[in-house]
Amino acid sequence: MTEAIVKHYSNGEITVIWQPAKCIHSRKCFHGLPNVFNPQARPWVNIQGADTAAIKAQIDQCPSGALSYQLGGTETQTTSAPAPSLTIVQVMPNGPLLVQGTIAVKLADGSESVKEQRCALCRCGASANKPFCDGSHVKAGFVG
Ligand code: SF4
Ligand code: FES
Numbered sequence: 001m002t003e004a005i006v007k008h009y010s011n012g013e014i015t016v017i018w019q020p021a022k023c024i025h026s027r028k029c030f031h032g033l034p035n036v037f038n039p040q041a042r043p044w045v046n047i048q049g050a051d052t053a054a055i056k057a058q059i060d061q062c063p064s065g066a067l068s069y070q071l072g073g074t075e076t077q078t079t080s081a082p083a084p085s086l087t088i089v090q091v092m093p094n095g096p097l098l099v100q101g102t103i104a105v106k107l108a109d110g111s112e113s114v115k116e117q118r119c120a121l122c123r124c125g126a127s128a129n130k131p132f133c134d135g136s137h138v139k140a141g142f143v144g
Contacts, residue, residue, distance in 0.1 A: 009047040014055055015070040016045055023066035024096055024120045025135045033058040063098050064133070065118045094143055096120035096133035105131060 007018040029037040035049035036058070047055070059067045087101030098120050105113045105121075120133035124142035127134045 007043075007045075009043065009045040011047045011052065013052040013071070016047060016055065016059065017068045017070065018045060019066050019068075021129055021134050022064045022120070022132070023135050024064045024092070024133045025138045026063050026092070026095075028061050028063065029058060029067060032061060063092070063118065064120045065115070091123075092120075095137050096123050107131070
């Protein structure tokens, strides 16, 4: 299996971590903070486009965990919004099952994948990264 792409963008206070394979194309980021997140631009994250608090607040809205952040440059502070005490599974119209809360997923090969805080599970069958959503439901025109 090829290694998943992970990109980092830092302003010295916050490091934005971008894992494109997890993006479910909810569009929350670029609707919420277009000066920072612009899919038409390269790189698509402009870390100078807003202050640290605004970037942090927007990333906390990312439902898939494709965007997360580290504060203060230390590996130990990787975080996004705190997970709820009860794990919540939400059906996204025409998209995946959104999971908020830490879960362990037993994979078909017998291994286990622990997903912390949030993840998205494919409902359309088109993901190349099953059982997780990789955003392919948009291209597949999934309705349901
Ligand atoms: S899943 Fe996250 S990164 Fe992808 S479009 Fe939505 S808010 Fe942006
Ligand atoms: S629901 Fe997103 S790829 Fe299937």
